[in-house]
Structure formats: C-alpha cells, structure tokens
Amino acid sequence: MSDIDARFAQAQADVTQLPERPGNLTLLRLYALFKQASAGDVHGDKPGFADIVGKYKYEAWAALQGTPADTAKEHYIELVESLKSGASA
Known part of the structure; x- marks a missing residue:
C-alpha cells in the first residue's frame, strides 16, 4: 500500500471519530472526494x-x-485533518 493510500485509509477511519458532525456542505464535499478517489469520475x-x-x-x-x-x-485527507483540528465545519 502506498503512502497516499495508507493516509487515505486513516482519514476514512478518522472521519468517523470527529468530535462533532460536520455541516451538510462539508459532508457533501467529503462524499464527493471519497467517491472521486475510490470510483473515479461520476457514472x-x-x-x-x-x-x-x-x-x-x-x-x-x-x-x-x-x-x-x-x-x-x-484533498480528502486535508479536509479530514482540518475537521479534526476544528479549523472547518
């Protein structure tokens, strides 16, 4: 597993442990980034x-x-990291 894949997997685990639920727009952004990273272009x-x-x-x-x-x-990893630090919601 490459470094980016390992960090992506860790970010997926971290997102379930956030101290508070992100807002709907942030959830949409997380969803879209996850789908693009794991499934490619929309189909x-x-x-x-x-x-x-x-x-x-x-x-x-x-x-x-x-x-x-x-x-x-x-981008997914960066967003999860910012959510963990409380920088964005």
Whole structure:
C-alpha cells in the first residue's frame, strides 16, 4: 500500500471519530472526494427530482469530474485533518 493510500485509509477511519458532525456542505464535499478517489469520475444516471439528497450527492461528485484519484485523496485527507483540528465545519 502506498503512502497516499495508507493516509487515505486513516482519514476514512478518522472521519468517523470527529468530535462533532460536520455541516451538510462539508459532508457533501467529503462524499464527493471519497467517491472521486475510490470510483473515479461520476457514472450512472442523475437521480430525479424526488431524490433530492441523491441529486446533491451526484452533482457534488460530478463537479470533480477529471480530478485524478490521488489528488482527490489528498484533498480528502486535508479536509479530514482540518475537521479534526476544528479549523472547518
């Protein structure tokens, strides 16, 4: 396992141990970065109007289209680190 993969795995574990739940926009950012890092560019059909949460998740992920997996992992790690230190919510 490379260094970036090990740090990404640690950040995934750390995010479940945050002292407080991040806001919805931060949760969307975490979701999108995780999906881009682990599954690549968005795929599948965009959820319909009735699935508001799914639509926002899809759009957040789609906004990262073309971002390399390692870059998404770095951003995910940085975001989790800032949340752990209380710098952003």
